[in-house]
Amino acid sequence: MTNKPQLPAPATLPATGKSRFSQFKKFIPVSREKFRQLSKEGRAPQPERMGIRCTFYDNAELHRWLADPINYRIEQ
Template identity: 75%
Template sequence: MSKGIFIPATLPLTGKSRWSTIQKYSPVSRETFRKLSLKGRAPRPERMGIRCTYYDNQELHRWLKDPANYQSN
């Protein structure tokens, strides 16, 4: 049994995910995603401490469905 980060086969519909889980499904790099997020063109991050950032899975699914036309709420 290996120890490490568990990455699900699909992105869960609910809950929160970190970039290490999202990157498998993202059509863009981490830096591009960060820039899009700052412009409201990708889901905004939720900070849980200084070094812990999560994203809402429902918003990620909305973005993944149509990245070009996504607008954050």
């Protein structure tokens, strides 16, 4: 077996695109479960399901939430 070289994690969250929770968890001040609860209440970005076990979040919405997490609300 050959070992694949691991790419270094980015130091910042990209402004566009999609990210999984594991890719942005170091940038947020809450746990996975609290983030899930906030998403369910509409106070954090909504997940986008790409399959049964594949969930992504929009980076632009994550940046909007990170700029003001207390006053963030989902735009309907």
